[in-house]
Amino acid sequence: MEQKELRELEAKCTQEHPPGCTAACPVHVDIRAMVAALRQGDYAAGFAVLQKNLPFPGIISRICDQPCQQACKRGEVGGAISIKALERVCVENNTKPAAKLTLLPAKNKKIAVVGAGLSGLTTAFDLLKKGYQVVLFEVKDRLGGSLWEIPEDRLPREVLKKDLAVFEDLALEVHYNTMLGQESSVNLSLESLCEDFAAIYLDLGCVEAALLNLGLKLNREGRIETAPGTLVTSNPKVFAGGSQYLGVGNISPITSISHGRMAAISIDRFLQNASLTANRDHEGPFTTKLYTSIQDITPLPPVPMTNPQLGYTPEEASEEANRCLLCQCLECVKACEYLAHYRAYPKRYVREVYNNLSIVMGIHHANTMINSCSLCGLCQEICPGSLDMGEVCHAARKMMVGKGKMPPSAHDFALRDMQFSNSQDFALVRHQPGFSSSRALFFPGCQLSGSAPGQVEKVYTYLQEKLADGVGLMLGCCGAPADWAGQEEMFQEVLGNIEVQWQQLGKPEIIVGCPTCYQVFKDNLPDIPLEFLWSLLDRLGLPTVEATINPSTLAVHDTCTARHEKEIQDSVRSVLRKLGHQIEELAYSRELTECCGFGGLMQFANREIASKAVHKRINESQIDYLAYCAMCRDNFARQGKRTYHLLDLIYGFPPGDPAERPAPGYSERQENRARLKKKLVQEVWGEKMVEEEEDFPLIIADQVQEMLEDRLILVADVQKVVAYAERTGNKLQDAETGYFIAYYKPVSVTYWVEYSPQKNGFAIHKVYSHRLEITD
Amino acid sequence: MNRQESPEEQKKIICVKCNIPLTLGKTTLSYLGSSFPVELFQCSQCGLIYVPEDLALGKMLQVEKALEDK
Numbered sequence: 001m002e003q004k005e006l007r008e009l010e011a012k013c014t015q016e017h018p019p020g021c022t023a024a025c026p027v028h029v030d031i032r033a034m035v036a037a038l039r040q041g042d043y044a045a046g047f048a049v050l051q052k053n054l055p056f057p058g059i060i061s062r063i064c065d066q067p068c069q070q071a072c073k074r075g076e077v078g079g080a081i082s083i084k085a086l087e088r089v090c091v092e093n094n095t096k097p098a099a100k101l102t103l104l105p106a107k108n109k110k111i112a113v114v115g116a117g118l119s120g121l122t123t124a125f126d127l128l129k130k131g132y133q134v135v136l137f138e139v140k141d142r143l144g145g146s147l148w149e150i151p152e153d154r155l156p157r158e159v160l161k162k163d164l165a166v167f168e169d170l171a172l173e174v175h176y177n178t179m180l181g182q183e184s185s186v187n188l189s190l191e192s193l194c195e196d197f198a199a200i201y202l203d204l205g206c207v208e209a210a211l212l213n214l215g216l217k218l219n220r221e222g223r224i225e226t227a228p229g230t231l232v233t234s235n236p237k238v239f240a241g242g243s244q245y246l247g248v249g250n251i252s253p254i255t256s257i258s259h260g261r262m263a264a265i266s267i268d269r270f271l272q273n274a275s276l277t278a279n280r281d282h283e284g285p286f287t288t289k290l291y292t293s294i295q296d297i298t299p300l301p302p303v304p305m306t307n308p309q310l311g312y313t314p315e316e317a318s319e320e321a322n323r324c325l326l327c328q329c330l331e332c333v334k335a336c337e338y339l340a341h342y343r344a345y346p347k348r349y350v351r352e353v354y355n356n357l358s359i360v361m362g363i364h365h366a367n368t369m370i371n372s373c374s375l376c377g378l379c380q381e382i383c384p385g386s387l388d389m390g391e392v393c394h395a396a397r398k399m400m401v402g403k404g405k406m407p408p409s410a411h412d413f414a415l416r417d418m419q420f421s422n423s424q425d426f427a428l429v430r431h432q433p434g435f436s437s438s439r440a441l442f443f444p445g446c447q448l449s450g451s452a453p454g455q456v457e458k459v460y461t462y463l464q465e466k467l468a469d470g471v472g473l474m475l476g477c478c479g480a481p482a483d484w485a486g487q488e489e490m491f492q493e494v495l496g497n498i499e500v501q502w503q504q505l506g507k508p509e510i511i512v513g514c515p516t517c518y519q520v521f522k523d524n525l526p527d528i529p530l531e532f533l534w535s536l537l538d539r540l541g542l543p544t545v546e547a548t549i550n551p552s553t554l555a556v557h558d559t560c561t562a563r564h565e566k567e568i569q570d571s572v573r574s575v576l577r578k579l580g581h582q583i584e585e586l587a588y589s590r591e592l593t594e595c596c597g598f599g600g601l602m603q604f605a606n607r608e609i610a611s612k613a614v615h616k617r618i619n620e621s622q623i624d625y626l627a628y629c630a631m632c633r634d635n636f637a638r639q640g641k642r643t644y645h646l647l648d649l650i651y652g653f654p655p656g657d658p659a660e661r662p663a664p665g666y667s668e669r670q671e672n673r674a675r676l677k678k679k680l681v682q683e684v685w686g687e688k689m690v691e692e693e694e695d696f697p698l699i700i701a702d703q704v705q706e707m708l709e710d711r712l713i714l715v716a717d718v719q720k721v722v723a724y725a726e727r728t729g730n731k732l733q734d735a736e737t738g739y740f741i742a743y744y745k746p747v748s749v750t751y752w753v754e755y756s757p758q759k760n761g762f763a764i765h766k767v768y769s770h771r772l773e774i775t776d
Numbered sequence: 777m778n779r780q781e782s783p784e785e786q787k788k789i790i791c792v793k794c795n796i797p798l799t800l801g802k803t804t805l806s807y808l809g810s811s812f813p814v815e816l817f818q819c820s821q822c823g824l825i826y827v828p829e830d831l832a833l834g835k836m837l838q839v840e841k842a843l844e845d846k
Contacts, residue, residue, distance in 0.1 A: 407844030
């Protein structure tokens, strides 16, 4: 991943963008943080938030014109938050002294500020903090300008005086009763200021600039013309803003403050010979990109004040603060257990993935995170910026494999299962007996064959009858596990084999029984004409229903790999209706469906998250589920959720209730596949397969079976250990229990088995494994 | 991982072929290009090793993960 790509991905996630109120505030007060502090009753923390961006928090908490409210998301559900009133509560209830100002080292440059209104005072304040010497010229005999014209009930004088007292600690030189102009009666000219000072800021209030004869370019309204974004006038060392810029009808105290701040930044840049314009996009108000859903928010009107003159009581303020949505996006995180698990959000995750890929020496902390994603694509559907973490993780896995940095334990087991399915034990490709060509080719997939081999047989029989003209059969794995594991080479090899065999059969249409195989072929083997089993059955007519299941209402679980396959989703629903069932749509269905925990090999890389994912899914409805992927069905059933596979509704699963039939484990799935092949070869093609004698039959109790499943150890591997120990005599014995203990490493994992010989075979007591090799 | 639990706690394991109890001895474990010496119970005659379950699923698993993330 390149830096540029990282930035593009990061930009898609809006979680770190400010809430609408903060973006709309010309000085970007962190209102969300202030409200959060208020909720805790921590007025000092709330006040500290205000003080960070506001030189005069008391004044603003009384007279702010609140452009923030226009952008408040709560405004769409009940009414905007009373932000100014909450600020006032922080100011009035804060008992801690204001934080000490931090001043930069003194600079040997003098700046003149003309006018002591809000913008002039802010410029003076900011420049003093930056270490400049500031001389203020004010026409009246006090600081504050037109603030003194505001009625006392709106702006009590003690509030005004308290905020202005901030200058007592600053070395501000003030010249009162000084007026700017070139008339003979006045004592200050812009010309002389330009000679004596390095830069000048003009906060002239609503005075008609033309009357002052300043020699600056004026705009059509007769006010001093300034460049938006920098406030520089036609004279490069003179800056102007505040009400002079806004005009009489548009007075905005908070904008005046932002002008003062903007001018101070411009002056600082001007005096340092830096660009006036570079990187200033986010000064002043802007529209945030942060997405915040108000979908499930109950409308609530603003909390009224018992006494509007006194403002909110602390209790009222707390209630109003609780109305704040504390705007965030987190849409994907709310929908995905994987994204929630790591307690952050995609912008951070993308960065972690990037860092993980960039490490040359050191620990790859994000390996497990990268391998834990189900690659299901739900986040992309939900994300307002369409960021797909699955795509990011998939690309990262391929890079890790390419660099030899993929932890072998993450996917080894699943890849070996794939290899089993594509070995002689299961793989098979044939024309229908009696045919030398195939009109269609049935590809049931490895998981359906592993879960319900009897149903595969029945479907194949039905397809042969219904389609006539020859329906071939191809048993094997489509390669999805290799794709998910980032094993591109292995994946291409599987696809290549499938394509060659398909060509050799005369390029028939492939009828696919598994939605994941369907997606893999569709995306990677575009020349192959495909039809999903259920679309075909919906079109051709259903087989005779053998199952005895009373029509009921079922919740359809769409497979995540069929997220964008509307035709598949529709055909499944159509078949369900034909079978007499009602459908309940889950909140997350069709293009918003969720993964069962198997996708992306999640359950091999991170069992904890996979378990959370499957439990989230099965708790979304009380009624029975209907799945059309065998893996989804088995994953739900394993956790006790009554779930039918669509084929169960046609063929049943004698002798019991198909919704409750147990999910076969990994070993049993392989045995089912092998048995299916053997049965078909013998019964359909009438060939005898060589029966392998089991030299060392195993006796495995249920709890040991569970141990095998849990530890990802196959019965076949246990068999190898026992056979090795019995043939070579290389075994240990526990003197206490008398059990034999043996170990053997067929490929890369060393398996340990504790066992004891019985009359009819070998009883297995314990199994475990490790990947570290014993080298001598 | 240098030592297994002390011999007192260690259950008595016998090499079936040589018919002698295992004793602590030096051996090497390796993974993904890294090797390190360890002391494990083994048969002093034929060299058959014993890795108990808690070692395999505890310390050895930790080391595996650490090496895989290196």
